[in-house]
Amino acid sequence: MxxxxxxxxxxxxxxxxxxxxxxxxxxxxxxxxxxxxxxxxxxxxxxxxxxxxxxxxxxxxxxxxxxxxxxxxxxxxAGFAPAYQERDLSDPELAAVRQALEFMLAQAAPYPALVVDRLWNLVMANEPAAVMMRFLLDMPAHAPIPRDGSFNVIGLTLQALRPCIVNWEEVCADQLLWIQREAMSDGPGSEATALLRELTALPGIAAAVQTPNLERRALPFLPVSLRKGNVALNLFTTIITMGTPHDVTVHELRLESFFPADDASAAWFQAQAQRR
The missing domain is CATH 1.10.260.40 (lambda repressor-like DNA-binding domains)
Incomplete structure (x- = not known):
């Protein structure tokens, strides 16, 4: 506890x-x-x-x-003991949850999918997600991607991946909403509030989240447009949470899946899968 x-x-x-x-x-x-x-x-x-x-x-x-x-x-x-356990995902009692997440990650291939905690620290990822990260970050082909919670996906998006994100301002504002929601839930003095303060202090963040984009197309999803060299990837994401959990860890997990928004992007991921 x-x-x-x-x-x-x-x-x-x-x-x-x-x-x-x-x-x-x-x-x-x-x-x-x-x-x-x-x-x-x-x-x-x-x-x-x-x-x-x-x-x-x-x-x-x-x-x-x-x-x-x-x-x-x-x-x-109020002076009572907590009612809900918070266990590490490696706990044997959460083996079935982990297996379910691994199954969903595998089914997403050849497209990227990852699991994060409430602060968007990376917990799990499928190989296509690792391939995409290595490509965008100029990492060696087999470099390990930390999956122990030390790799913050939103922090990565707002900083290291910024040069690769064509519509960075839109993505920035959308990503920060998740941390803002957690900070509002946790209240003052929380880890989420501290993370929000840290992220909003980054260069360009305040302007990006305070200025509405009036030219934005009315799409049913937020597009994520990536460009690295001569490779352009147009994606959108879906986010899944675990239903009716009774464990704090499970309650806070998010599974984010990336899908191609055009044929060229789909072909790029399919080509990466064939090379492995």
Whole structure:
């Protein structure tokens, strides 16, 4: 439970409850109605005059759609032990989850796919994703791609890959939304907030996210246009999350798959697969 203790961002339960009720745009009356708890009790909880039971915290977390990590934080703030485990993906109890992810990564070939955690640190990737990264970053053909969480995909996109991304401003704004969402969920003092602060301090980021692109075409997806030498790759991505998890790690995993947006891009990935 060391991770849960480290991620305890609220000084008390009253602060945590007010934060999440406000984030969800609910009045005390609306929350009391949804949770079948008196408005008076909600008011007392938020003022610190009443202390919640463990069961009530879990109920309110469910009603407010609080992420599992933050439900643990609410429990800790009230003096209870966390309810949801946070295990490494290599844990034997998560073997079935890992196998499912490996299957999905394999099925994506010959196109890239990768698995990241909530802060977009790389956890898993298929070989086409590794090939694309090596190509764009001028890495040796068989150079290892770190998959231990030390390789931040968004940080890589905003910095090292910037010269290769034709529509960098659009991609930048879209990528930062994910970290902004995590920072809003975690609250002040969190790791996500620190990462957001670090990323927005990078050169050109503030201007990219604050200036809307009025010339942008109305597409059903965000295109990612890459160019390296005489190779042009036009892609779009889909992001999948694991359904109804009861483990913090699983709840926070994202599987991002890259698909070609034109025949030339598809042919390039198919050619790379044939060479292997």
């Amino acid at each position: 060391e991770t849960a203790a480290r991620d305890h961002y609220f000084s008390d339960f009253a602060h945590a409850l007010r934060y999440w009720r406000t984030r969800r745009g609910l009045s005390q009356l609306a929350l009391s109605t949804a949770a079948d708890v008196s408005q008076r009790h909600i008011s007392f909880l938020e003022s610190g005059r009443s202390q919640p039971s463990r069961e009530l915290i879990l109920k309110l977390g469910l009603v407010l759609d609080v992420p599992l990590r933050q439900r643990n934080a609410m429990l800790l703030a």
